Amino acid sequence: MARNGKVQSPYGVEEWGNGYFAINPEGHLAVCPFRDHRSIDLVHVVHAAAREKLSAPYLVRFPQVLQTQLKDLYDCFDRARTEFEYGPGYRSIYPLKVNPLRPVVAALTAAGRPGAFGLEVGSKAELAIALAQPLPPGSWICINGFKDLALIEMATLAASKERKVIFVVERLREIPLVVQAFRRHGRAPQLGLRCRLHQRGSGRWEASGGETSKFGLGSSELLFATDSLREEGLLGHLEVLHFHIGSQITSVRRIKDAVKEAARIYAKLRARGIALTTLNVGGGLGIDYDGSRTPSDSSVNYTIEEFANNVVYTVKDVCDEEEVPLPELVSESGRALTAYHSLLITNCESRESDVPVDYAPEEGPPVAEAEEDPPPQLQEMEEIAREITVKNFREYYHDAVMTRADVLNLFGLGYLSLEQKARAEQDFYSVCRKALRHARQTGFVSDEFRALEKSFRAKYVTNFSVFHSVPDAWAIEQLFPVVPIHRLNETPSVQGVIVDLTCDSDGVIDKFVDVRDVKEVLELHASTPARPYLLAICLLGAYQDVMGDHHNLFGRPAELAVRYEPRGAQIEVLSRGESLEEMGRLAGYDPARLRGALNEATAAEPPTDGAGEARSSGLRDAYRRFWRCSSYLEGDIEPYRNLD
Numbered sequence: 044m045a046r047n048g049k050v051q052s053p054y055g056v057e058e059w060g061n062g063y064f065a066i067n068p069e070g071h072l073a074v075c076p077f078r079d080h081r082s083i084d085l086v087h088v089v090h091a092a093a094r095e096k097l098s099a100p101y102l103v104r105f106p107q108v109l110q111t112q113l114k115d116l117y118d119c120f121d122r123a124r125t126e127f128e129y130g131p132g133y134r135s136i137y138p139l140k141v142n143p144l145r146p147v148v149a150a151l152t153a154a155g156r157p158g159a160f161g162l163e164v165g166s167k168a169e170l171a172i173a174l175a176q177p178l179p180p181g182s183w184i185c186i187n188g189f190k191d192l193a194l195i196e197m198a199t200l201a202a203s204k205e206r207k208v209i210f211v212v213e214r215l216r217e218i219p220l221v222v223q224a225f226r227r228h229g230r231a232p233q234l235g236l237r238c239r240l241h242q243r244g245s246g247r248w249e250a251s252g253g254e255t256s257k258f259g260l261g262s263s264e265l266l267f268a269t270d271s272l273r274e275e276g277l278l279g280h281l282e283v284l285h286f287h288i289g290s291q292i293t294s295v296r297r298i299k300d301a302v303k304e305a306a307r308i309y310a311k312l313r314a315r316g317i318a319l320t321t322l323n324v325g326g327g328l329g330i331d332y333d334g335s336r337t338p339s340d341s342s343v344n345y346t347i348e349e350f351a352n353n354v355v356y357t358v359k360d361v362c363d364e365e366e367v368p369l370p371e372l373v374s375e376s377g378r379a380l381t382a383y384h385s386l387l388i389t390n391c392e393s394r395e396s397d398v399p400v401d402y403a404p405e406e407g408p409p410v411a412e413a414e415e416d417p418p419p420q421l422q423e424m425e426e427i428a429r430e431i432t433v434k435n436f437r438e439y440y441h442d443a444v445m446t447r448a449d450v451l452n453l454f455g456l457g458y459l460s461l462e463q464k465a466r467a468e469q470d471f472y473s474v475c476r477k478a479l480r481h482a483r484q485t486g487f488v489s490d491e492f493r494a495l496e497k498s499f500r501a502k503y504v505t506n507f508s509v510f511h512s513v514p515d516a517w518a519i520e521q522l523f524p525v526v527p528i529h530r531l532n533e534t535p536s537v538q539g540v541i542v543d544l545t546c547d548s549d550g551v552i553d554k555f556v557d558v559r560d561v562k563e564v565l566e567l568h569a570s571t572p573a574r575p576y577l578l579a580i581c582l583l584g585a586y587q588d589v590m591g592d593h594h595n596l597f598g599r600p601a602e603l604a605v606r607y608e609p610r611g612a613q614i615e616v617l618s619r620g621e622s623l624e625e626m627g628r629l630a631g632y633d634p635a636r637l638r639g640a641l642n643e644a645t646a647a648e649p650p651t652d653g654a655g656e657a658r659s660s661g662l663r664d665a666y667r668r669f670w671r672c673s674s675y676l677e678g679d680i681e682p683y684r685n686l687d
């Protein structure tokens with residue numbers, strides 16, 4: 044691991060970090076919000092949180108990362124437009140569904156360029172939020188998704204010169220609703236049509252596009268829609284052609300093909316005299332979560348620059364060929380803007396292992412001293428453990444498995460003591476460890492030893508809920524980088540997986556990013572209760588914040604916003620996390636009533652001794668205080684003040 048005296052990191056930070064993450068000379072994970080030398084040491088964030096009496100887990104947001112990503116997107120389109128002599132502008136419209144939380148929307152809105160920004164909404168709640176945001180002048184609000192009359196009326200009334208609302212028709216049945224609102228109010232929002240492309244995306248969200256997608260209008264529906272709008276006198280409102288073929292498109296080829304098809308549809312509609320002004324290429328701009336730069340599910344084989352070049356070049360090429368005016372370009376990139384901006388810092392509560400990896404007799408439970416005349420099965424196991432070598436490890440391992448079965452049988456029949464069983468187990472684990480080491484030495488680890496390797500993975504019980512904070516890891520096996528935030532200049536000595544606090548065997552992260560493959564173990568450091576060990580689960584900014592559920596009633600962890608300042612990072616506590624009270628209410632309970640019920644029950648209990656009343660009032664007080672606890676494990680904050 045050590046090269047030139049420097050520990051080589053197994054975490055691939057440089058590969059997936061996209062310049063936003065670095066390991067600093069202290070061996071701490073640092074965030075570089077501007078992708079340059081300016082960095083924020085995450086251990087200092089932990090110190091600051093401890094001063095605020097906050098213990099992990101907490102979600103840390105870096106609003107400046109959002110702004111850097113948005114600037115990057117604008118800059119890439121600027122360069123592409125200059126290079127390909129593309130006159131009309133580019134507009135970035137942020138889809139609220141990706142992360143509608145206030146600090147996220149506020150940071151992006153503040154960095155949006157006047158006349159080149161907007162919000163996309165897909166529901167009534169999102170529209171209610173979007174309409175009252177302080178957007179830069181000339182911003183748009185685009186409405187996608189399924190709609191009802193209430194939503195259409197709201198959009199109609201809200202549309203004005205200052206606030207341009209684009210209503211994107213996704214299904215023909217929305218047109219009569221637009222007409223109804225138009226007749227009632229004598230006005231209408233600007234309109235867009237979402238086309239259903241033949242081209243599909245690639246990766247996990249491939250089904251969002253293609254001919255069988257649940258969204259969008261096929262060719263004949265597009266013609267029908269334009270004719271209906273003409274008949275109703277609404278064709279003059281139609282401005283935008285839109286498509287979206289799915290999120291996280293892993294291959295640049297798919298993007299190019301989709302843009303080509305949509306540009307052709309745009310050109311043909313223009314040729315029919317429909318004065319479309321804008322082509323909206325939707326979302327899909329992906330993130331290289333594993334740093335492999337391949338079209339695998341957790342990666343992408345292109346950069347933002349390449350995305351912008353492909354969109355601009357392809358639209359220009361098609362429109363020039365068809366001799367129609369170039370449209371203004373819009374993208375609804377959400378994941379690409381938000382993914383890097385937040386991470387979860389969480390502490391490892393304890394380490395458990397099915398098989399104790401470094402279990403030495405002096406650390407373990409007392410086992411019988413070597414007996415003078417042990418049963419033959421114990422002798423045999425001891426001999427195997429002593430004599431196993433790289434030449435015989437396969438055969439000796441198999442012998443040990445059979446001997447172990449004999450030992451278990453004898454124990455079941457009452458012929459062995461617990462100490463004797465423990466002794467045989469220790470020798471068996473020693474055989475397993477040696478066999479594994481020898482298997483690795485041979486350079487080929489067969490399936491049998493891979494399975495053994497898996498059972499040897501240490502389990503780091505970690506203070507968070509997969510279902511709440513990293514739902515896509517559970518639901519769709521999305522990979523998120525996991526890295527210790529400290530001790531990165533120490534060689535890790537343990538191979539482990541991360542298990543969460545929920546009473547659910549699915550609450551585990553056991554797939555980890557790797558440039559060449561997907562790893563089934565993560566290299567971790569040995570931890571002790573006296574020395575806290577903290578991990579960051581990174582790249583959580585897109586979709587995870589609002590997709591999480593409350594399985595086991597684990598709520599939102601605390602949240603911090605951290606900004607780089609030349610004189611030291613500025614840290615703001617956004618929320619101290621959801622308490623048990625909030626979780627109780629969520630599940631339909633009124634904590635005050637429950638407190639009343641417990642009080643009544645304790646009052647009715649017959650006093651067992653003179654201290655009965657004092658005990659029940661102690662219980663009542665404790666129960667009241669308990670409701671204010673965090674749903675996560677809370678411990679002593681002191682060790683975090685000086686975390687190194």
Ligand SMILES: Cc1ncc(COP(=O)(O)O)c(C=O)c1O
Binds near residue numbers: 138187326328376
């Ligand atoms: C219509 C629409 N636009 C934009 C997006 C955002 O996509 P992404 O996060 O991949 O940029 C989505 C999400 O799937 C969407 O449905």
